[in-house]
Amino acid sequence: MNSVNxxxxxxxxxxxxxxxPRIIPPLVPNSLTADISASSEGGAAKAIIDQIERDVAEAKDNLFMAKVSQASAANVHREKDDFFDIGDKVMLSTLHRRREYKNKGDKRVAK
Incomplete structure (x- = not known):
């Protein structure tokens, strides 16, 4: 449930x-209480909030890196796009086109 993503x-x-989360309680609890008692409650709360913000920022960076990695892996097998100029004639499937376009003589699908 709390495995690392x-x-x-x-x-x-x-x-x-x-x-x-701690699975096993610390073996030396005195060191923990000394650390907590040494700082004020406000300072400890600010430290926790700062740590959460750093973790979230690092997680966002990791997600961005994963996104870039996945995109580059997916783009390896893709072909480059074909570029067409105005006036070029291309073959299109007219399966889902209206019937009036099929009957034109110059083989252009346009109004």
Whole structure:
């Protein structure tokens, strides 16, 4: 459920809460309480918000890089577009065209 997403590089929990969930409680709880008690509540809250903002910005960068990578991989097998000038005659499928266009003599599909 909280596995790391391949595109973002973060778990949903980490992006929402700003930290990875702890599976095993820390073995040395005194170091955690000392860190928390050393900073004020406002400073700790600001640090958490800053961490979440950095994680979200990094996730956006990772999504952009994944998008670029996927686009370049998809474009490898695509052909270049054909360019047509005004007045060029091309063959079109008239399966879904109106009947009056089919009966014109110059083979142009235009009004």
């Amino acid at each position: 391949a595109s973002t590089g973060f778990s949903p929990f980490q992006l929402r809460m700003g930290r990875s």
